[in-house]
Amino acid sequence: MIETQILQREIALAEYVPACIDVGKFIKFCEECPAYSRNWACPPFNFSPMNIWLSYKSILLYGRKVVFGEELANKQYEADELNSLIYEIMTPIKTSITEELLEMERGNHGSRALFAGKCEGCEICNRPTGQACIRPEFMRHSIEALGGDVEKTLKLYFDEKLVWTSAGRLPQHFFLLGGLLIG
């Protein structure tokens, strides 16, 4: 049985940026990710992410804690099976969060949504072709793509710990965290 819990908390950027943003540190993790330079929402960028953080007053952190339950979390999976299961569970939740964040953005003049992870606006991102983003009106960056420390954010503001899959098993829970930058 899968349960989802809403994560929501507004933090002033005067506090959040010094506590959780380190563009130089997190670009190195992005470089190891398959989406690096293959998704327009991910680095490298032709702008400074700090300019975005410095253009707003607060961030409404918004996402979900996805709790898998004992039955799913105690089972051992083959690698492909585990990846498919995670995709099947997390994709609709990520889609809902994306739609909710874009709705919040429309309702908050001058705000900017930050997706929970890479942009999934197209079946295949066209960045590898060198062509511009097909849906710039949809595409938004994520907290981590702009140098945000999601692990520290979860700890500091939700008292939660980021956990990963291990030896073919799901952890007890996953997180999807995006946000809304508010001017």
Ligand code: SF4
């Ligand atoms: S909208 Fe499409 S082309 Fe643009 S970043 Fe997202 S997936 Fe890539």
